[in-house]
Amino acid sequence: MVPFQDEPLITTIGEQCKMCYTCVRECPAKAIRVREGQAEVIYERCIGCGNCVRVCSQEAKKVLDNTTDVQNLLADPSTRTAAIIAPSFPAEFVEYDAETLVSMLRALGFDYVNEVAFGADLVARAYRGLLTNTKETRYIATSCPGIIGFVERFYPEWVPQLAPIVSPMVASARALHQKYGADLSVVFIGPCIAKKGEARSPAVANDVRAALTFGEIRNLFEEQQISPDNMQPSEFDEPRPGLGALFPISRGLLQAADIEEDLLTDQVVATAGRTNFVQAIREFSEEHLDARLLEVLCCDGCIMGAGTTCQDPLFRRRNRVSQYVRRRWSQTDKEKWQQEMDQFENLDLTRSFRPDDQRIPQPPPEELKAIMRQMGKTKVEDELNCGACGYETCYEHAVAIYKGLAESEMCLPYSVEQLKNTVDELADSKEQLENTQEALMHSERLASMGQLAAGVAHEVNNPLGVVLMYAHMLLEEVQDKEEWSEDVKTIVEQADRCKKIVSRLLNFARQNKGVTKETNLVNLIDHTLQAFKTPENISVKVEQTTEDPMAELDPDQIQQVLTNLITNAFDAMPEGGSLTITVTGDNDTVILRLEDTGQGMPEENRAKIFEPFFTTKQIGKGTGLGLSVTHGIIKMHRGKIEVTSNDNPEAGPTGTTFDISLPRKAARE
Numbered sequence: 221m222v223p224f225q226d227e228p229l230i231t232t233i234g235e236q237c238k239m240c241y242t243c244v245r246e247c248p249a250k251a252i253r254v255r256e257g258q259a260e261v262i263y264e265r266c267i268g269c270g271n272c273v274r275v276c277s278q279e280a281k282k283v284l285d286n287t288t289d290v291q292n293l294l295a296d297p298s299t300r301t302a303a304i305i306a307p308s309f310p311a312e313f314v315e316y317d318a319e320t321l322v323s324m325l326r327a328l329g330f331d332y333v334n335e336v337a338f339g340a341d342l343v344a345r346a347y348r349g350l351l352t353n354t355k356e357t358r359y360i361a362t363s364c365p366g367i368i369g370f371v372e373r374f375y376p377e378w379v380p381q382l383a384p385i386v387s388p389m390v391a392s393a394r395a396l397h398q399k400y401g402a403d404l405s406v407v408f409i410g411p412c413i414a415k416k417g418e419a420r421s422p423a424v425a426n427d428v429r430a431a432l433t434f435g436e437i438r439n440l441f442e443e444q445q446i447s448p449d450n451m452q453p454s455e456f457d458e459p460r461p462g463l464g465a466l467f468p469i470s471r472g473l474l475q476a477a478d479i480e481e482d483l484l485t486d487q488v489v490a491t492a493g494r495t496n497f498v499q500a501i502r503e504f505s506e507e508h509l510d511a512r513l514l515e516v517l518c519c520d521g522c523i524m525g526a527g528t529t530c531q532d533p534l535f536r537r538r539n540r541v542s543q544y545v546r547r548r549w550s551q552t553d554k555e556k557w558q559q560e561m562d563q564f565e566n567l568d569l570t571r572s573f574r575p576d577d578q579r580i581p582q583p584p585p586e587e588l589k590a591i592m593r594q595m596g597k598t599k600v601e602d603e604l605n606c607g608a609c610g611y612e613t614c615y616e617h618a619v620a621i622y623k624g625l626a627e628s629e630m631c632l633p634y635s636v637e638q639l640k641n642t643v644d645e646l647a648d649s650k651e652q653l654e655n656t657q658e659a660l661m662h663s664e665r666l667a668s669m670g671q672l673a674a675g676v677a678h679e680v681n682n683p684l685g686v687v688l689m690y691a692h693m694l695l696e697e698v699q700d701k702e703e704w705s706e707d708v709k710t711i712v713e714q715a716d717r718c719k720k721i722v723s724r725l726l727n728f729a730r731q732n733k734g735v736t737k738e739t740n741l742v743n744l745i746d747h748t749l750q751a752f753k754t755p756e757n758i759s760v761k762v763e764q765t766t767e768d769p770m771a772e773l774d775p776d777q778i779q780q781v782l783t784n785l786i787t788n789a790f791d792a793m794p795e796g797g798s799l800t801i802t803v804t805g806d807n808d809t810v811i812l813r814l815e816d817t818g819q820g821m822p823e824e825n826r827a828k829i830f831e832p833f834f835t836t837k838q839i840g841k842g843t844g845l846g847l848s849v850t851h852g853i854i855k856m857h858r859g860k861i862e863v864t865s866n867d868n869p870e871a872g873p874t875g876t877t878f879d880i881s882l883p884r885k886a887a888r889e
Contacts (some may be wrong), residue, residue: 228263229284229417230273236280241630243272243281244610248498248518251628252610253625262625262711265578268414269518270526271494280723283413283527286430287440293405293429294329300403301429302332304392306410307340307461308468310544311523311537312434312530319453325409325437327446332396332457336410339392340464344477346385346569351479351513359383359513360504363473365418366518367497368573374859375505376575377645383513386424386571388467389415393427393860395459395564405429409437411468411525414518417512423571433527459560460552465545468522469538491518583622591618595634608632681722688715735774736886741803741810742769748782757796765804772886777853784850785814785878792818792876805884820867820874829863 237259244252250263252272261272261281273281293299303325313321325333335874343363350359362368362383371378386394408415408431419428432440441447466472470492474481481488489511491500497516504514519525523537530537583591592614597603603614609630611617622628629635691712698704739782742764754760789799797817805811821829830851854861859882865872 227284228261228265229268230261230270231282232258232260233280233282234258235275236278236282238278241277241608241610242275242277244626244630245607246271246275246494248494249373249622250625254627254630255624257627257629260397264576265373267366267373268412268417269366269494270413271518273413274526283433283467284416285436286416286432290407290430290432291440293407299405299557300331300400300405301329301405302334302396302400302429302457303328303330303407303409303484304334304336304339304389304396304428306389306408306412306468306522307335307465307545308339308411308521308523308525308528308537308541309409310540311409311468311532312528314530314532314540316448317453317789319455320448320451322456323454324441324446324448324485326454327451328440328444330407332400332404333454334392334396334457334459335461335465336388336392336408337461337465337467337547337830338459338560339390339395340388340467340473340476341462342391342395342464342564342567342569343385344464344467344473345561346391347383347473347513348477348479350383350385355361357381358504358511360501361473361513361515362571362573363467363515364522365412365421365518367501367516369414369417370497370518372573372576373578375501376503376577376579378505379575380572381504381650382573384570384572386427386569387418388464389418389431389568390427390571391569394567394569398426398564398567399459402426407432409527410434410529412519413524413526419635423573431515433525435527435529438529460548460557462549462552462554462557462561463545465541469541470517470521472521479513487511488513488515490515493520494518526632544573580623583619586624588618591621591628593630595628596637604633606632680718684715684718684722688712691715735776736772737775738770739773739775739778740769741771741778741812744779745776745782745801745803745812748779748786751783752786752790755790755793755796758790758793759798761798761800763800763802765802766806766810768884769803769810771810771882771884773857773882774853777856778882781850781853781880782812782814782849788847789814789816789818789876792816792820797875808884810884812881812882813877814880815875815877817873817875820876821863822867826863826865830861854880854882857886859883 239257239259241259244250244254248269248271249265249267251262251267253260253262259280270283273283293301305321305325309321310318322333332525340363358381360371360378360382362369362385365387368382371382389408389410393408396406397404405566406428408428410431411432411434411676412431418424419431463476466476471481471490472489474488475481479488481490487510489500489504489509491497497518500509500514500516503509504804505512520534520539524534530560578628592598592603595614595618597614597618605613609617609626609632611620612624614631617626617631621628629638687734692707695705695708695712698708706763742762745762749760750764786799793799793816799817800813800815802813802815803810804813829847831848851861859880861881863876863878864879868874
């Protein structure tokens, strides 16, 4: 016979996986790889313990289903079949008794129905003989296929210490083959997913044709509409078991083999469970245990196997098995049982094992440090060891990342920090977007105002020129008439003022890009200051902190900017002060800073200072166009202007600072 096609025992249903990493945490072999946020089972590392299946609340783990293969066997009239059921069945089938279960299995089409517990009796005898005949050798019990897989993959140098004895499942199959013939197809029914892998192992090829879990046999009953209601009770076929029925309970092998776990001699150590078995094998390999026999199970006894459907707690299941064994053993003909045991005295119960090293080399220290830094763990106190990633420590998680089994995003504190940074970045982006939107609206307002100002200026400019011309002519004619000349002078002054306002409106509204040329900004500042009559109570200082004060710009327009800002600075210091103009920058940008010690601007005015016609000066003292024109010129040069100001003496020195950034190179068409 050829075993069924080799397939992974457990796979992940991607759409149902919620990335909770519970399977990562529960897998003793660390056979779960997380890639692109998706958990997947690594077939080569999987030992079939089924912990990932048992703990997955989303039912995202799919177990290899052999029910179709078994149905095909049962449907073949030329094939004789035997169902061998694991001794943990009393903990699973609580709604009907053993005799009814046997009848239901016969109704499926099985020719024979036997208890694996008899095979456990044979195995127990073999262990007793092994320890009697080999006084020095240390062994790891091999009744649990998950333990075999774990040692072969992760402790391959200890494979010779695996007890060379088959499991009760294989022992039962070999006994039936001896009794009924080699052509008998044996199907195992039990609580263990790893048994599916054991049935396909080359070391026990052709012993067991297929392995079903208790859940799968229940599905078959349902599909075939086999109910206990119309079943006639039927007994198991011979041979009948003895105390081997205790095997599914932790330490059951020891009691069945009459091997004492003496705490004084410590010659035999038994344990069970995901954490305990890993620790026990590790200490056994490190020779911290003097035990001659290490009897370990992946689960807390086979009664807790991942292939069960029963939801009862551990000790309730254990009690049901104990009650069943007591009842059956009390009714057993001990002499006949011994005869049956003698009948299989020469049955070959040996098997071999082969190393299948799946260990991954440990990462170099520098690689590990880099991975830890990537997760924000630069010092010991950063290693929270919270276990949210599925690994017990941050160090183990980093090692798993290096081995390609995990991702840094699995670290909850790291992900929370990344999320916080993302939220902060989004907040900054939102603020920048709002500022850009506000600047765009401001630019649109300026454009509208510019069009309006240009139209008004052109319409007013011509009649205003006529008024100004005749006012000057009239002033010349009344020079000798003092009572008239003062009034005419007032007309001329106000007409001139109107002319300047119109000129500023045209400057504000103009769309030309200016004429740029290489300009020394320090010289331009000095030239601009020469046109001012600096008040006696104000000091002006020009500083240069860059070796290169040159930039390509329109000197006339930048001079207008300087004129507007210097004028405002002088106006802000009626009681005196100082104005410092600094030229600095880098290879790409030149920066002008004008810093005065004046009264400062109230906070509510700072957002409005670049709006057309906004002014805080008295009527007749300002038009509110100076800073608007300044803003337009700076933007035309592809620069930016920023203002900081303090008008509260309690908060520090008062004053206003304008920072103007201009590119050193003008834009090319």
